Amino acid sequence: MNTSADLADQRFEFPFQNEHFEKLKGLVFEHTGITLGDEKKQLTYSRYSKRLRALGITDFNDYIDIISSGDESELPFFISAITTNFTSFFRENHHFEFLVNEVSRLIKIKKSVRIWSAGCSSGEEPYSMAMSLLHGVQGIETADVKILATDLDTAILATASRGIYSDERFDNANDSIVNPWIKRGKGENSGFVMIHPKVREMITYRQLNLLGQWPIKTSFDIIFCRNVVIYFSKDVQRTLFDRFSKNQSKGGKLMIGHSENLAGVCESYRLIGRTIYEKI
Ligand SMILES: C[S@@+](CC[C@H](N)C(=O)[O-])C[C@H]1O[C@@H](n2cnc3c(N)ncnc32)[C@H](O)[C@@H]1O
Structure with missing residues (x-):
């Protein structure tokens, strides 16, 4: 029946x-x-x-x-x-403003600054980081600041590392931050923009399943893991944030998505701003 x-x-x-x-x-x-x-x-x-x-x-x-x-x-x-790959340039912009202040502070006291965009999707997040830093951090061009950008999805990573987007993706972006770092296409390429090599040089793209092995020894000053864990069970989230905390020193910063929360998930961080955490 x-x-x-x-x-x-x-x-x-x-x-x-x-x-x-x-x-x-x-x-x-x-x-x-x-x-x-x-x-x-x-x-x-x-x-x-x-x-x-x-x-x-x-x-x-x-x-x-x-x-x-x-x-x-x-x-x-x-x-x-x-996997839902939705993302946009300068999404939740307060994180990029915080990033600029934090990196400006760190480069005065450290030789190198390491940033991780975990679940970077098609690249808008790491490119927004790099463009914000190039625009807002004095001395960035000679500082040792690198961004690791990882995602599970190899197809989306190919789009990210290509660094070519339709120009309406920048409609809501701040022109003074973006314009020096994008090249607008002409003729048959009109309607597309290419990300400047200086921005791309700051970023390394790698395929990585956050739930698998991490061939990573770096201690990250700042981790963005935004709008990634929404579909993960609380147990999976607990394990993941615990692993992030082991890849950060005391004072390291962690940004999560607007609908995410570490309450009851991870006690290694304290909330210091809107969805901004600091390793205790
Ligand atoms: C909604 S996008 C968020 C992109 C960006 N962080 C943002 O906030 O705009 C979520 C990304 O997480 C990735 N993702 C989902 N599960 C993952 C996993 N287990 N390991 C690594 N990345 C994963 C997806 O492939 C997708 O690109």
Whole structure:
């Protein structure tokens, strides 16, 4: 007998039952730490049905088998399909203003400053950091300031390291900060902008799963991990922030997203500003 959930499933182009959703949920959690709520069933179907079409298969069981077998060629697409990459230049701008003040202070007392954009998506966050620093920090050109930018999603990282964006992405940006560091395209490139090599030189892009191994020995002065952990369970968040704290010295700063909170998650930091924390 059909259940109401199965009847609803008949609207799908490819048969998609709760059991498919449950298995995909498990695989998504295993590979990304993202917990998909039941309300994400339609979204899960729509993201992965595109992969079925791309691979020329019609059965979700076959797709689940491909991922369960650890197929390395599909795994990046599997991850990329579900991770939400929304970002923008100078998003939550108060963090970039804080960054400028903090780096201005640090370069007077330290030889090098290390910054990590963890979950950098398509690059808007690390480029906003670098442009803010080049604009606002006196002596930045000779200081040893580097940004590590990492993400799980290799496709999005390729966009980030290319450093080319449509010009409307800068519509709400402060021209005096941005204009010296972007080149506006002409002719067939009009409508696009390219990020200046000086900005790009400050950033190293690397693929890194925050829930996997970190081949990182650096102690970071500042970490941005914004709008990344929203889908992670509290336990996964606890482990992650604990690991961040081990990669920072006392006084290190951590920025999180506007809807995120460390209360009850990590006691190694104290709140010092709007979604700005300091390692105790
Ligand atoms: C919504 S974007 C946030 C981008 C940027 N930090 C911002 O606030 O604008 C979240 C990013 O986190 C990445 N992400 C999700 N799970 C991850 C994981 N387990 N390891 C590393 N990055 C992850 C996604 O690929 C995505 O690019």
